[in-house]
Amino acid sequence: YPFQFFTQASIRMSDDPELLEAMHEAGFNHVFCGIESPVKESLKFMGAQKNLQGDRSLLDKVKTLQSYGFEVSAGFIVGLDADPDDVAEQMIDFIQEAAIPVAMVGILGVLRDTPDYRRFEKAGRLVRGIKYSGDSGLFRKELSFVPKVEPDELFRRHQQIVSTIHSAEYFFPRARTLVKRLGRHAMRPRQVGRPEIIGALRSFWIQGVKSSYKREYWKLVGGTLLKNPRRFPIAMRLAIQGHHMVTVTQQSLRVAKLQTFCEEALTVFERLGKAKDAMMPIPARAGEMLASVAGRLSPAKSVTAAKNNAQVLLSAATAQASKLKAEYRSQANHQLREFRGKLENLVNEYATETSGFDN
Template structure:
């Protein structure tokens, strides 16, 4: 073997956290969050084997690639494109290797489409896998263990098109202890969290900083799950981020709502530079939360907990799910009431879906309620692969569509942005650099495109134009320090409206 071509396929449909609303063009596509799998895997390839990366969200796949071995990875929303590429490369005589979350959770779906199937985490089997590929003695299947994260190498960001990603990525832990029925994470990486120690995390952040990133997503399934370890890492991040010569990094991560009861964790998070968190509130229905095993959401009033994040200048993004067994036809109005005055501009609304490997998937199969041939993606309002208990699938999707329309009406979105801005506490993170280095020329086009996307919101219609004017006047008058946050909210809004329009159920107001 003389080389590997590693590919992260585009999703089969647009996503809330995608960048499909960006113009792209001559500069290529855009990733909101840089893909971590490709650079990490590339770092495990022996130095005598050439390796090339393709994040298809940024650059087109080279179907005429000279490399004899093609590596594909993907999650549930990427399955269609992943298998399409596998077929195309096998027709060209390439050896196709498929690994990653979906291949690990649904190996029977993937096995017929590849020459080599890699299940599980790759760190502790990488040496044998790549040696076998190099020597032409590869096996049909390799099964990785849950790795010691100390063995995870420094990602090869030098091979990645960093100038086309808004945020860098670091993973400091794997696993989540919470047994949410609809989630496949514990099946894939376990309920017992494994961690990188702070020096290893800081080495990865040093590399991202050197490549130009000033915004980083901490891609942990639940950053706050192991509280003592999270505190130790936050202390290290505070020291690191306060000493950046060209200004601090802003962090985004995922936490469970129960962390809001820990004032010290919120204080440390804010001081470290965490400015946004994704929190899965999911539903106002206590019965649905109990049903799905999300009992941590039952310990306090969710909006009070959200307010505690905001008091520390940490914006909350939240997931909403409709279609639990306990959800009757009244759930749509209950969700409307739940979100109407919430200081949460961005909700990722979706119909309940059962991803392969999740406990919910197993239960739906056993009860005869799985729609096996139905295309779906987790966190999408236009599709599901389950038959709900108290309504038809059609009624579920119609109700979610109407809820999405109400949720992202310009007036409703503006109300939630203003609720956020008015509640947001003072910034507590690292101070800006006195004389920050100018943005590298290669990175400037992406920032210009962000501006173009944000300005494009006013072209969606008169209601959207009035929304932007209302928000701009209020923020400039009352909270000019929140202008970057407003810009980010409008970028999200542009993407969500683009996604909804592309899927044909919300085009204009």
């Protein structure tokens, strides 16, 4: 039969060579494992210590699966109480060394009727009103529990991991390592037809000519074609997959950047309304977007000055949203509408204050 199979299973399957042999012969070539964390203490905290069973490391277990020709994808979680301060660096290093092309990294979410839910409820650390669904957006700042670290630090760690592993500088070298490490060829390799050829030609143009990461692209695609041509279809699939990962992450980062700017801008706008006679300093930790327009803001000595500040901030937010690809603009447009409405409300409030502005 002309099929290849993909499954989700425990990383402990690497301890069963008979099972792995049978899976390879049946046509399996891809497995997803819930590795969760490379940190032993974090795995124990979440009750996933079974991943540590045996005398082999998690890295060795991944390599064993790859030696049978299985590409390994994996899920990881940050935000656990036992996470060390350098959990982001440890997770990035593990994913890179393990050559896991697609790593799904998310912040811990607390689902009802789970041990985590009962634990956090008992400790008074559930966030009421937040119903975790498992799909809250790549960089959405929403937590269903109170973390041990400051929320902003947790969001920073998550963003650091995802933006790093899904950058071209990290994804393509990881894919090259996987292509070299796969030990067996597929029992039933996929046939290459017209759709695959058209897809490859489009990839050559979009990624190999027009992209900003063309050098990394050709190291993977061209290098595989020259040194390991039987793996070329895998390299092409990974390259196209990489384009998706890089693009989605870049666009999501821009949406997150816009959200951060809107939050900071509203705070600064309110402060300017109270600084009638002197310019209040922009917070030292302000994002680069806010810092770039700070020189165009002024103390709100009048309604006109307040409106000017609002226009400066709104123009900056609109410019950021315009950089997004069309398919990512709906979320940004929603943020812009909310931002515009809040600015208008603040201007109206200032205008009606008894000690407010001279027009």
